[in-house]
Amino acid sequence: MTLPDAIRLTEVLLALALLQQSLEHLRGFRDERALFLARAVLCGLVLLGFASPWPLVAMAGLSLLILYRFQGPYNGGSDRMGLLSLWCLTLASLAPSTPLKELFFGYLGAQLVLSYFISGWVKVVNPEWRSGRALRDVFQFSAYPVAESLRPLANRPRLLTIMSWAVMGFELLFPIAMLTKPTLIAALVVAGTFHLANACLFGLNRFFWTWLSVYPAILWLQGRLVH
Amino acid sequence: MAARLPWNPLWNESLFLVSLAERLIDDPTAHSEDEIFKRIAADLARGPEGAEGWLAFRLVFVAREDDTISREVLFEAAPRALAGIGVR
Numbered sequence: 001m002t003l004p005d006a007i008r009l010t011e012v013l014l015a016l017a018l019l020q021q022s023l024e025h026l027r028g029f030r031d032e033r034a035l036f037l038a039r040a041v042l043c044g045l046v047l048l049g050f051a052s053p054w055p056l057v058a059m060a061g062l063s064l065l066i067l068y069r070f071q072g073p074y075n076g077g078s079d080r081m082g083l084l085s086l087w088c089l090t091l092a093s094l095a096p097s098t099p100l101k102e103l104f105f106g107y108l109g110a111q112l113v114l115s116y117f118i119s120g121w122v123k124v125v126n127p128e129w130r131s132g133r134a135l136r137d138v139f140q141f142s143a144y145p146v147a148e149s150l151r152p153l154a155n156r157p158r159l160l161t162i163m164s165w166a167v168m169g170f171e172l173l174f175p176i177a178m179l180t181k182p183t184l185i186a187a188l189v190v191a192g193t194f195h196l197a198n199a200c201l202f203g204l205n206r207f208f209w210t211w212l213s214v215y216p217a218i219l220w221l222q223g224r225l226v227h
Numbered sequence: 228m229a230a231r232l233p234w235n236p237l238w239n240e241s242l243f244l245v246s247l248a249e250r251l252i253d254d255p256t257a258h259s260e261d262e263i264f265k266r267i268a269a270d271l272a273r274g275p276e277g278a279e280g281w282l283a284f285r286l287v288f289v290a291r292e293d294d295t296i297s298r299e300v301l302f303e304a305a306p307r308a309l310a311g312i313g314v315r
Contacts (some may be wrong), residue, residue, distance in 0.1 A: 024236035029265070030315050071258045072250070074243050132284050133291075140295055141289045146238060160289040184235070203238035 007092055007105055011046055011056065013213035014085050018059070019043040020209055021075075021082075035066055053093035060090040078206035084111055085214050102224065109221030112214050113175050116191065120171025129168065132161030146203040168195070183210035184222050188215050240266065254302050264307055267295045269314040281306040 001009075018039060025036035039062055045055035048199035058089070063083055066074075071140035088108035095101045122131040139145055151158065170190060177187035190217075195208040228300060231238065249258045263284060271278035286302040 020233060024234065024239060027270070029238055029313075041297060047298075070262075072244070072246075073257065074246075075239055076242070076246060137291055141291070143241070192267075196232075199232055203231055203242070204233050205232050205235045206239065 001096070001104060001217065001220050001223060003105065003220065003224075006216045007089065007101070008049075008218040010085065010108075013088055013216065014082070014089065014210075015046040015208035016044040017206075017213045018082060018086075019047075021206055026102075031069065034064065035069060038062060039066070053090065056086070056090050056093055063087075066093055075206050078204070078210045081111075081115065081214065082206075082210045084108065085210070085217075088217075105217055106224065107223050109217040112211070112218045113178065115211075116171045118172040121170050122173070123164070123168045124172060127171060129164055132157055132164045135160040135164045138160060144202040146201065150201060168192070178218075178222050178225070180226070181219075181222060185217065188218070235282050248302075248307070251286060252288070255302075260304060264304070264312050267268065267311040268309055271309070272314045278309055280309055282312065 004032065022036040022040040022043060025032050026040075027038070039059060042055045042059045045051065046059070063086055067083075073083070085108055086106050092101045092104040095104055117131040123134070126134065136154045136157060137150055139160070145151060170187075174187055174191070176182045192208075192212060195204075195211050198207040199203045244263060247259045247263050250256065251263070263283065268278070268282055269286060271282070282303050283306040285300050286300050287298050289298050290298060291297075
C-alpha cells in the first residue's frame with residue numbers, strides 16, 4: 001500500500017467512525033448537537049474528498065472545542081485514539097515533504113502497536129489479571145457488562161483465567177506480528193474480533209470502529225519498516 | 228447485540244457518567260457535578276409525567292475486599308431544584 005493510499009484509506013475509515021459517533025450525539029443537549037452536527041458535515045466533506053485537507057484541519061480544530069465541552073474525552077480510550085488519528089492525519093496532510101508525512105503517519109501506526117503491547121504489560125504485571133480475578137470482577141460487579149445475563153460468567157473462574165491469559169498473551173506478542181505481512185494481517189483479524197467481542201459484551205462500539213480505522217496505518221508502517 | 232455496533236448512544240452516555248463519577252472522586256470539578264445533574268434531570272424529564280421538585284444524587288463505589296463485595300458512598304451532592312437544571 002502506498003503512503004497516499006494508506007493515508008486516504010485511514011481518512012475515510014476515521015471519517016466514518018467519527019460520523020457514527022457524531023450521529024449518536026445528535027440526540028444530546030443543544031450545545032452537543034451543534035458541535036457534532038458540524039463534525040458530521042466535516043466528516044461528509046472528508047469522505048467526498050472535498051477541499052482536502054481543510055475539512056480535516058477544521059475537524060482537528062473542532063476536536064479542541066469538543067474536548068473543552070466535556071472537559072476531557074467523552075469516551076475514554078476510543079476518543080483518545082480517534083484524536084491521535086485525527087491529529088496525525090492532519091499533520092501528515094499539511095506536512096510539506098514526504099519524510100515528514102511518513103513521520104506523522106508512521107507515528108500513528110507505532111502508537112497502535114504500543115496500544116496493544118502496553119495494555120498487555122499493564123495487565124501482566126497485575127497479579128489480579130494473572131489469576132483471572134480482575135476479569136471476574138468485571139463481570140461480577142463492574143458497570144461494564146451490557147446485560148445482567150452476562151454476570152453469571154463471573155462464576156466460571158477457569159474460563160476467565162484462560163480468557164485473561166489469551167488477551168494478555170495476544171497483546172504482549174502483538175509487536176512480533178509486525179515481522180511479516182501475513183502475521184500482521186492475522187493479528188489484526190484477531191484484534192478486530194477482540195474489539196467486536198468487547199462491543200457486544202461491554203457495549204464498547206466506539207473502540208471497534210476507531211481501532212479498525214487505524215489499521216491501514218499499521219499495515220503501511222509494516223511495509224515501510226520491513227521492505 | 229450486533230445492533231449495538233452502529234448505534235449505542237444511551238450506553239455511551241452511561242459510560243460517560245461513570246467517567247464523570249470517577250472524575251468527581253479523583254479530581255472534583257463543578258463541571259462533573261453539573262453534567263451528572265443535567266443528565267439525570269434530562270432522563271427524568273423524558274419520563275411520561277415529567278419531573279418536578281428537587282434532585283440529589285450520591286455515588287456508591289463497589290469494590291472487592293478479599294472475597295466480599297463492599298459498597299461505599301464517596302460523594303453526596305447537595306439537592307438542586309429540578310426547575311433550575313437546564314435539560315435542553
